[in-house]
Amino acid sequence: MAGLVARNARWEGQKDYRLLPVTPSMESTGASREFESQVLSVEPIMGDAVLLTVSAPAAVLSRLKPGQFFNIVTRFPGSWDPLLRRPYSVYRSHHDTSALTFLVRPFGRGSAWLSERLPGEQIGMLGPLGNSFTVSNRAQRLLMIGGGVGVAPLVMLSDEAATNGLDVVFIMGAATEDGLLAASELSNRIEYVVATDDGSRGHRGLATEVLGDYVQWADQIFACGPEPMYRTLRAVVEPLRINRKPGIQVSMERGMACGLGACLGCVVETTRGMIASCVQGPVFDLDEVIL
Amino acid sequence: MAGLVARNARWEGQKDYRLLPVTPSMESTGASREFESQVLSVEPIMGDAVLLTVSAPAAVLSRLKPGQFFNIVTRFPGSWDPLLRRPYSVYRSHHDTSALTFLVRPFGRGSAWLSERLPGEQIGMLGPLGNSFTVSNRAQRLLMIGGGVGVAPLVMLSDEAATNGLDVVFIMGAATEDGLLAASELSNRIEYVVATDDGSRGHRGLATEVLGDYVQWADQIFACGPEPMYRTLRAVVEPLRINRKPGIQVSMERGMACGLGACLGCVVETTRGMIASCVQGPVFDLDEVIL
Amino acid sequence: MSTAATPDLSVDLAPDNSRELRLRNPVIAASGCFGYGEEYSGIIDINRLGAFVSKGITPERRAGNPMPRIVESPAGMLNAIGLQNPGIHGFVKKYPPMWARWTVPAIVNISAELVSDYAMMAAILDEQPAVAAIELNVSCPNIARGGYCFGWDPLMSAEVTRAVRAATTLPLIVKLSPGAPNIASVAVAVEEAGADAISLINTLVGMAIDVRARKPLLANHTGGVSGPAIKPIAVRMVYQVAAAVRVPVIGMGGIMGLNDALEFFLAGASAIQVGTGIFVDPGLPIRLIDDLARWLDGEGFSSLDQIVGIANDGFRSGQERPLATWESLGV
Amino acid sequence: MSTAATPDLSVDLAPDNSRELRLRNPVIAASGCFGYGEEYSGIIDINRLGAFVSKGITPERRAGNPMPRIVESPAGMLNAIGLQNPGIHGFVKKYPPMWARWTVPAIVNISAELVSDYAMMAAILDEQPAVAAIELNVSCPNIARGGYCFGWDPLMSAEVTRAVRAATTLPLIVKLSPGAPNIASVAVAVEEAGADAISLINTLVGMAIDVRARKPLLANHTGGVSGPAIKPIAVRMVYQVAAAVRVPVIGMGGIMGLNDALEFFLAGASAIQVGTGIFVDPGLPIRLIDDLARWLDGEGFSSLDQIVGIANDGFRSGQERPLATWESLGV
Numbered sequence A, B: 001m002a003g004l005v006a007r008n009a010r011w012e013g014q015k016d017y018r019l020l021p022v023t024p025s026m027e028s029t030g031a032s033r034e035f036e037s038q039v040l041s042v043e044p045i046m047g048d049a050v051l052l053t054v055s056a057p058a059a060v061l062s063r064l065k066p067g068q069f070f071n072i073v074t075r076f077p078g079s080w081d082p083l084l085r086r087p088y089s090v091y092r093s094h095h096d097t098s099a100l101t102f103l104v105r106p107f108g109r110g111s112a113w114l115s116e117r118l119p120g121e122q123i124g125m126l127g128p129l130g131n132s133f134t135v136s137n138r139a140q141r142l143l144m145i146g147g148g149v150g151v152a153p154l155v156m157l158s159d160e161a162a163t164n165g166l167d168v169v170f171i172m173g174a175a176t177e178d179g180l181l182a183a184s185e186l187s188n189r190i191e192y193v194v195a196t197d198d199g200s201r202g203h204r205g206l207a208t209e210v211l212g213d214y215v216q217w218a219d220q221i222f223a224c225g226p227e228p229m230y231r232t233l234r235a236v237v238e239p240l241r242i243n244r245k246p247g248i249q250v251s252m253e254r255g256m257a258c259g260l261g262a263c264l265g266c267v268v269e270t271t272r273g274m275i276a277s278c279v280q281g282p283v284f285d286l287d288e289v290i291l
Numbered sequence C, D: 001m002s003t004a005a006t007p008d009l010s011v012d013l014a015p016d017n018s019r020e021l022r023l024r025n026p027v028i029a030a031s032g033c034f035g036y037g038e039e040y041s042g043i044i045d046i047n048r049l050g051a052f053v054s055k056g057i058t059p060e061r062r063a064g065n066p067m068p069r070i071v072e073s074p075a076g077m078l079n080a081i082g083l084q085n086p087g088i089h090g091f092v093k094k095y096p097p098m099w100a101r102w103t104v105p106a107i108v109n110i111s112a113e114l115v116s117d118y119a120m121m122a123a124i125l126d127e128q129p130a131v132a133a134i135e136l137n138v139s140c141p142n143i144a145r146g147g148y149c150f151g152w153d154p155l156m157s158a159e160v161t162r163a164v165r166a167a168t169t170l171p172l173i174v175k176l177s178p179g180a181p182n183i184a185s186v187a188v189a190v191e192e193a194g195a196d197a198i199s200l201i202n203t204l205v206g207m208a209i210d211v212r213a214r215k216p217l218l219a220n221h222t223g224g225v226s227g228p229a230i231k232p233i234a235v236r237m238v239y240q241v242a243a244a245v246r247v248p249v250i251g252m253g254g255i256m257g258l259n260d261a262l263e264f265f266l267a268g269a270s271a272i273q274v275g276t277g278i279f280v281d282p283g284l285p286i287r288l289i290d291d292l293a294r295w296l297d298g299e300g301f302s303s304l305d306q307i308v309g310i311a312n313d314g315f316r317s318g319q320e321r322p323l324a325t326w327e328s329l330g331v
């Protein structure tokens, strides 16, 4: 391999120390962000959805921030169909038991597979990935608004905010009462406001309809749900804001392949251009997103 | 659809009554040979193999003959990989409980999947398929020789022969003792002769080596195993036979797609030409097979 | 069957041919995957199919390839059967008489290495009342052109189509090869040469290596890839062909269920063929007929043609397009 | 890494080029699946790779296609990213300086619509010390020829190869398009035109229809199919190309593990690229290096070249063959 040495001599001289080699140990500790989790529990929630709790290395939990997600293998070993990993936001992290909880709604093949796991099974994880919700240090009052499984990252965000003594109003909408998050899932320091399409609980109609009352109260707004919800959100909030305050952070949902900014398959069109939502997202300032 | 009627008038006149329409009820009764089975039990046997027992309609059991097989779905629902069904010979049929038992050795993806099923799960079946071993009504002494999972169809054949008061010698070979069929799996009316490569039980060496002593005793020989075994079988038996007696029937193993004679992917080269082993096989007269 | 009654599933695959090819429904069993029909009798109700296509017939009898002839591939399979068949003369003695007693239209798939042989077979089939149509398989080597595949070249495809057209008045379906770089130009050429309908896609050429044995798994080395793995390629080609021609298009490639079938109809197929899917799930073609009727009904359509091509901007526009663009190259 | 030490995995991908392209192992991250390298730093030990290929670079900056850009397909995926990249000028400012500090060879993949633009980019890259080689992507529309894809035609592929060869002395890899009807003839043409190595296959063009929305799932309509689904086609093309040319062949298409990689080596590939497999399993390329070393060791081989092409009868025979035969058509 003389040629190789010769060829690389120029480089050997000036190795890049920003590029630390990734050792197998880093993989087991999750330092490389690729690791295997063990399923700890699977509990039904919000109708047909489940709360999937899995083990995770301490190194992963310690750097995890609300709004981040994991790109999860949702495939039977030995089968290449379905092929791609699926991204899931963290619903809650458990430092005591070194575990993570995800809220999974069976939708297509991947989520159906994931929601059918049994305790003890292994699952391939990649993460934590993406940016996160950022609570300004001047903010005391946080308004959360979630639609369907979109509540997942907002629950972790609310957990932290409540712990840090911030005031949180959590608005959730669903088709019927069954689709709602049980109040018991949220700290009792949090004001939980619900809306259902059929009025079976709380306000009859969309979550965005009860939103108005809280906009001027809030220092920051955090939302997660389908894109149509963000359009309504914008329409409702815009007239009530005074020079772009309160700021609105939204988590954008995109199909993903790599989850690492390499494939550019998950971009979000923004005033800054096409941005990879797996690295510079999934959380965006609603003001810069082109819906 | 006037055109259609017009076009088909010529045919309508002379409908084919050999082509009976297949009704949904035929599917549930297995009369169409495509049906769903429920897994009843999965028990370890012969080292890493399992005995898989599944429910089957009475209509299927009543026409099932030794040497026939089923083309079984070995895939997770919602996944197209691996794609094709796998053929498995019937190891034993249970008229009392209306069930079938297969002997499955985990080998690749399909057999691994099948051997991991749990009681209560559904499995897609197509069968019974293929021809069968034929015991001449002049035959009293039957010699069976099986290698590995190749013993499967010979067990069903021996069951029937013993019940019909025929004399059966059952020779089985395996690498080690663990690979052997337990004697308890065979009727005590059957003489069970074993050989192991390491001599851990019975004759040390190949099953074909103990064969010689029984050839002239036998009226018919039935074999199932890998093709090399058939070459040895032929070499050993040929010098001992008198004008092609005893006759030798072998079950040939071929990769299959349709299992119905439609794709011609499973042919065996014989003195009669390329024969679809899923319909005119898997059982062939060894004298006509070109190995 | 009652459910299947509601919307009109019938389709005319040879509108300009007086010996029309009108099917009661658009679900056809594909060539090489349904034998000669009888293999599936008793398993499914063959007479409910829109039609079925025979195994490929050649001028002379063929013994086919040595084994192994098939091997699984990711979400698909490879086959190299080698056109094992009794040859056109043996074929006509045996099968058309049997088919004459069936109500399901039987289409005969023909393969050859010489234009004259294709024409010869077509002339023989022309006289068989129980043969509803011919499917011309152009995925064959043209030995008069150094073996270059007929189906890869618009001119060669048109030449063989013209010769067969001249030899028979039977409805003529030309089955395109996915090996053609520009499938739409081949489609336009065979349409002009007299094809009543166009079917696609045939298998893509593939190979699998047996790492233990250190040689190709198939005795023939290469084989045709079929099944779900090729579906995206098939849908794309159907979409491009259905925009370029006006004759009916018959789509196939990896259809395993209603959603797959709908992808082809929405892309512009007037009918579909099911091949590998029948091996995996023999009940599939009949279930597709019922599921399709139920779906159309549920979506408020009264006939199948209301959905053909509705996902295809340029459906039957036949307009001239650039040979390729970043867009059409999938970039 | 200790295991990886034993057999010699090194490979020379430009034996006739004085600016050689010698890799410490044959595992390369494929273009468009590894960004510019940095995206995977910290996830895997990039410096252990044989090399990596950059995202495709174009003469001008490109914003890429609207969303959705990717969708899953059976045992594969479709992508229509639209070559989102900063353009050659923005590229050279940012990435080569970063790569200069790495020990892993960086290969730049270039795409254009004009022969002159390809040559312009090659000339710029020629002066970048941190660029180890150029991979010429000919799966692009040649607007001077009505958009006919460069890679579908031997002459057009040779023309652009010649122009790039004249513009740089860098090791030149030409990446073939699977859309070519006769891939071996394109390979021979680019070899004669000065390619140091040939890589294949790029994605096949596919499409998926959203049945609910009644339109194509990808905003671009068509997209490139990659992953296990295309592996049999890729292995077949590598087998045919490796028999026709003498320059090293780099194989890719659906490699997800050691057995897949070995299929390509045995078919005649001197090196492999991993694309979609990295998305599914980021640890794959590094694991392949170790698994390959262990396998060679276990099978008693002391170096990788001992297995290259051993399943290929005609390996590097370069002999003239008929354009196609029943056998080569998979029949």
Ligand SMILES: Cc1cc2nc3c(=O)[nH]c(=O)nc-3n(C[C@H](O)[C@H](O)[C@H](O)COP(=O)(O)OP(=O)(O)OC[C@H]3O[C@@H](n4cnc5c(N)ncnc54)[C@H](O)[C@@H]3O)c2cc1C
Residues within 6 Å of the ligand: A069, A074, A086, A087, A088, A089, A090, A102, A103, A104, A105, A106, A107, A108, A109, A110, A111, A112, A149, A152, A153, A252, A253, A254, A255, A256, A282
């Ligand atoms: C950053 C991020 C966080 C996410 N967090 C969660 C979470 O906490 N809980 C959760 O349940 N899901 C979450 N998702 C969605 C999740 O990644 C999957 O897309 C979803 O589970 C469906 O995947 P599937 O395999 O079941 O369906 P697929 O088989 O992938 O999709 C079936 C069909 O539906 C389409 N489709 C896929 N996903 C959706 C969707 N969400 N809405 C509408 N159509 C869709 C696909 O394009 C496909 O055509 C998140 C997505 C992103 C990008």
Ligand SMILES: Cc1cc2nc3c(=O)[nH]c(=O)nc-3n(C[C@H](O)[C@H](O)[C@H](O)COP(=O)(O)OP(=O)(O)OC[C@H]3O[C@@H](n4cnc5c(N)ncnc54)[C@H](O)[C@@H]3O)c2cc1C
Residues within 6 Å of the ligand: B069, B086, B087, B088, B089, B090, B102, B103, B104, B105, B106, B107, B108, B109, B110, B111, B112, B149, B152, B153, B252, B253, B254, B255, B256, B282
């Ligand atoms: C008529 C018939 C009856 C059969 N009866 C039984 C039975 O009773 N019990 C049983 O366990 N199996 C039986 N088989 C074999 C069975 O059908 C499968 O081939 C076997 O289980 C392996 O399938 P797989 O999916 O696990 O491996 P695959 O993933 O299909 O195969 C893995 C690799 O091994 C090769 N291969 C497949 N099968 C074999 C084999 N048997 N020997 C060597 N290489 C192989 C394949 O070509 C592939 O390359 C029978 C086969 C036939 C044709």
Ligand SMILES: Cc1cc2nc3c(=O)[nH]c(=O)nc-3n(C[C@H](O)[C@H](O)[C@H](O)COP(=O)(O)O)c2cc1C
Residues within 6 Å of the ligand: B263, B265, C030, C031, C032, C033, C055, C056, C057, C079, C081, C083, C109, C137, C175, C201, C202, C203, C224, C225, C226, C227, C228, C230, C252, C253, C254, C255, C273, C274, C275, C276, C277
């Ligand atoms: C085993 C097998 C044999 C085939 N034989 C033929 C043939 O003789 N003539 C032909 O035109 N196509 C033949 N085909 C191609 C199919 O008709 C069909 O075009 C292709 O398999 C794609 O459809 P599918 O994915 O539904 O199988 C064959 C396919 C298979 C799998």
Ligand SMILES: Cc1cc2nc3c(=O)[nH]c(=O)nc-3n(C[C@H](O)[C@H](O)[C@H](O)COP(=O)(O)O)c2cc1C
Residues within 6 Å of the ligand: A263, A265, D030, D031, D032, D033, D055, D056, D057, D079, D081, D083, D109, D137, D175, D201, D202, D203, D224, D225, D226, D227, D228, D230, D252, D253, D254, D255, D273, D274, D275, D276, D277
């Ligand atoms: C998201 C994505 C982007 C790609 N971008 C490029 C590209 O810019 N240039 C190129 O030559 N090939 C590109 N490719 C093709 C791959 O480099 C590779 O040839 C193909 O995906 C087959 O390999 P695979 O099955 O391992 O992915 C891309 C592939 C994917 C999946």
Ligand code: FES
Residues within 6 Å of the ligand: A255, A256, A257, A258, A259, A260, A261, A262, A263, A264, A265, A266, A267, A276, A277, A278, A279
């Ligand atoms: S998922 Fe690949 S860049 Fe975001």
Ligand code: FES
Residues within 6 Å of the ligand: B255, B256, B257, B258, B259, B260, B261, B262, B263, B264, B265, B266, B267, B276, B277, B278, B279
């Ligand atoms: S498996 Fe199809 S003919 Fe035997």
